[in-house]
Amino acid sequence: MILNKLQATTLLLILGFVSPFFAQNELTKKPVRTEQITPILKKSFREDHCPQRVQGGGTKIYNGFMQFNGAMDGNRQVDPQIAVGGGYVLHATNSGLIIYDKKGIYIDGVSQNCFNKGIDPKMFFDPHNKVFGFDLWNPWDKEKKKPVNISISRSDNPSKGWNIYPVPAPNGVDGGGIGFSKKWIGYSFPGGNEKTFVLRMKDAKKGKLATVYHFEGSLGHPVFTQDNIDDLYFFHLTPEEFIITKVTDDENGDPIAKVVSKTKHNLEHTNYPPKSPQKDTDQLTSSGDRNPKNLVFQNGCIWFSHAINYNDRSAVQWHQIKTDGTIVQTGLIENEDTNYIQTTIAVNKNNDVLIGFQETNANMFISPRLAYRFASDPLGTVRDIVNLGNGKGATNGTSWGDYSGSVIDGDNLTDLWTIQSITNKTGRGETVIVKVPFKK
Numbered sequence: 158m159i160l161n162k163l164q165a166t167t168l169l170l171i172l173g174f175v176s177p178f179f180a181q182n183e184l185t186k187k188p189v190r191t192e193q194i195t196p197i198l199k200k201s202f203r204e205d206h207c208p209q210r211v212q213g214g215g216t217k218i219y220n221g222f223m224q225f226n227g228a229m230d231g232n233r234q235v236d237p238q239i240a241v242g243g244g245y246v247l248h249a250t251n252s253g254l255i256i257y258d259k260k261g262i263y264i265d266g267v268s269q270n271c272f273n274k275g276i277d278p279k280m281f282f283d284p285h286n287k288v289f290g291f292d293l294w295n296p297w298d299k300e301k302k303k304p305v306n307i308s309i310s311r312s313d314n315p316s317k318g319w320n321i322y323p324v325p326a327p328n329g330v331d332g333g334g335i336g337f338s339k340k341w342i343g344y345s346f347p348g349g350n351e352k353t354f355v356l357r358m359k360d361a362k363k364g365k366l367a368t369v370y371h372f373e374g375s376l377g378h379p380v381f382t383q384d385n386i387d388d389l390y391f392f393h394l395t396p397e398e399f400i401i402t403k404v405t406d407d408e409n410g411d412p413i414a415k416v417v418s419k420t421k422h423n424l425e426h427t428n429y430p431p432k433s434p435q436k437d438t439d440q441l442t443s444s445g446d447r448n449p450k451n452l453v454f455q456n457g458c459i460w461f462s463h464a465i466n467y468n469d470r471s472a473v474q475w476h477q478i479k480t481d482g483t484i485v486q487t488g489l490i491e492n493e494d495t496n497y498i499q500t501t502i503a504v505n506k507n508n509d510v511l512i513g514f515q516e517t518n519a520n521m522f523i524s525p526r527l528a529y530r531f532a533s534d535p536l537g538t539v540r541d542i543v544n545l546g547n548g549k550g551a552t553n554g555t556s557w558g559d560y561s562g563s564v565i566d567g568d569n570l571t572d573l574w575t576i577q578s579i580t581n582k583t584g585r586g587e588t589v590i591v592k593v594p595f596k597k
Contacts, residue, residue, distance in 0.1 A: 253266060304324060431471060464497070
């Protein structure tokens with residue numbers, strides 16, 4: 158008897174040869190439902206009813222790199238993000254949004270209440286469609302829909318019009334991750350049975366009624382697909398495997414999800430990092446997440462960094478991976494005398510890399526750092542760590558961050574930027590924004 162693929166998989170599953178996750182995901186997934194979302198149309202970034210939020214600026218050169226302040230009024234959970242394009246730097250925290258030009262001059266700012274409210278921002282600049290995008294998750298709405306507000310600018314000028322798509326996520330339990338490709342916007346979040354949805358970028362840019370496609374389970378973390386392609390990649394890191402999925406078109410132009418690869422990574426260090434010490438206190442602080450907070454698809458590869466447990470302290474690990482799951486290079490940033498936490502990665506069109514993170518130990522307050530490499534450097538290596546400032550006080554609780562941001566310059570596709578938190582004298586989070594220029 159000749160078994161087809163589904164019959165063979167079912168038999169192997171019954172016999173215990175294939176994990177349930179693999180059996181479920183080796184077949185193509187179609188959306189389990191769709192819904193139509195009417196956008197909230199904003200004529201400008203800061204409309205008349207929105208108070209102006211003034212934060213940051215003050216450009217200077219620090220350790221050889223241009224730096225300016227972002228938001229300075231944060232708590233321990235700043236959640237700082239940036240996106241760069243159109244001549245602008247768009248900045249977000251849990252307290253609101255700010256626009257600077259690329260020289261660090263303040264332009265405008267608003268509370269997140271002016272974008273239908275929410276927390277846990279993640280943001281991007283899409284170089285294909287020349288738009289900014291970000292999400293805000295609102296778990297406190299009166300209707301109990303817990304909408305994920307997906308906001309897309311109508312142009313590469315973030316001070317002008319925006320379209321906000323409030324996608325209900327009533328079973329959501331936390332903010333998720335956002336990603337993009339030339340054609341799709343994707344979002345995955347924890348909670349409920351449907352943990353991933355996608356919508357078309359062209360509809361969101363034009364402010365049209367948008368069809369949102371919901372997938373059962375999670376497809377993984379959506380990726381910043383910087384290559385000029387329609388497909389949107391998702392990535393899932395397990396203790397044993399890389400699982401790479403892409404959303405592509407079926408014969409009708411509707412989205413379907415296909416598992417591209419499921420590969421054992423054989424990485425020795427993938428466990429969650431331990432909490433890290435800080436100066437002048439016994440209070441340990443969160444080091445970040447073994448799961449990457451941003452991923453980049455550049456030149457046919459997926460890149461990410463994450464905080465991991467290395468010899469019982471927090472270290473930064475980073476990777477370049479082919480879509481078949483093969484590791485091109487892996488690097489480790491560690492020091493036996495300190496802890497590196499809250500990391501993100503940025504990669505340019507030449508495969509030059511910036512890795513942003515923070516440093517803390519028993520003799521140091523939480524302080525911003527970066528490392529970078531040129532594509533021609535030996536595989537798996539970075540150059541010396543760059544000090545971006547020194548923290549001034551200890552946090553008073555475990556939660557910190559909860560993440561940072563590192564991105565490509567969407568105008569020239571070569572320069573890389575990062576935003577990192579730094580503690581002030583009271584242990585609250587402030588931010589620094591740094592540009593790392595690379596040759597074209």
